[in-house]
Amino acid sequence: MPGNIDDPFRCVDAILKERAGFSRVVIVDMHAEATSEKCAMGWFLDGRVSAVYGTHTHVQTADERILPRGAAYITDLGMCGPTDSVIGIERELVIEGFLSQLPRRFEVAKENVILQGIVLEVDETTGKAVEIRRLRVPWGEAE
Template sequence: MKILFLGDVVGNIGVDKVSQYLPILKRDYKPQLTIVNGENATSFGRGINKKVYKEIMNAGADVITLGNHAWNNEEIFDFIDDTEKLVRPLNFPGKNVPGRGYTIVNINGKKLAVINLQGRIFMDPIDDPFAEVDELVNKLNHEVDYIFVDFHAETTSEKRAMAMYLDGRISALVGTHTHVQTNDNQVLPKGTAFITDAGMCGPFDSVLGMKYENIIHRFLTQRPTRFEVETSGNGIISGCVIDLRDDGTARSIKKILINPNNPYQG
């Protein structure tokens, strides 16, 4: 079983690059499941809308995950309950939260669960991701063959701790949110594939997808500055490919990075 995952899609450049490269990556890696984080995919870099959702799905995604900006575009409330392919963080607080925190995909007679979690360190208050996922994983281990987790969190320590906590109980945990790909892709001792952050798909000539001039101005002056998505220049594609054994453990996890310094070789 192969899973292709692409990190946070940011703005129009991110959507365009996913539309350009995802069909090529699927042709070359031949994944059975493709997951894309659409957390920042709108033109203003916050949340997702129906148009962008359809564009990413039409490019070849099977499931789209979200994160802390899930509710930033009110349009999401019009369609999130109608699709099983769009997954928001499981541990949003409150009752009757719109959408779903996980989905189960049937692939050639096998069942794979995709779970979305959000961290708590340096982020908005939210329910305990460890407690929430613990209960769900215990349930799903009797129902599915593979479990994939997109952990949308700020700190490397929280993501690493979650991966170690779930090692051997899930097939893979991929971190998102920081927009910077890390160099620690590995299979943990009990068989779970892990990378702290998959990186982003978006504007390369930017600061985490935003116009760098505004960010620099804020650092220099310590005055509030509006963050604006970069709309011109080069793009970047970041993600990973995970190869899973029949027993649900990971054989390997390999990074994907395409940018002007790392052109796609095919």
């Protein structure tokens, strides 16, 4: 992501050291665009946290698993929102924007709403993940 941001790998490393012993269960939300960065963060933190999940893309991935040292991982949780859309926005507006290259006001789509995410089970005594299940629940139409 663009902007004046610090290195998330060094930052999370410092936070985990600073908060060592604070909690056995540690969940990391990696809010990022690139799947490679999220994947690398999962491997970087395996054995030190309970779960690493990605957010931001609005597109749920199907790579949920428990890594060898006990961290549950998924590249992106997806979204709670309309699937007949472009990541939640009225698709015609987004396509017109790409075609014209002109800025426009986006509106949230309303059709075929779903709830996406994960169900995560963690052993509180070890902090290791026991199970990660992907969730995709049809919700209907938005009001």
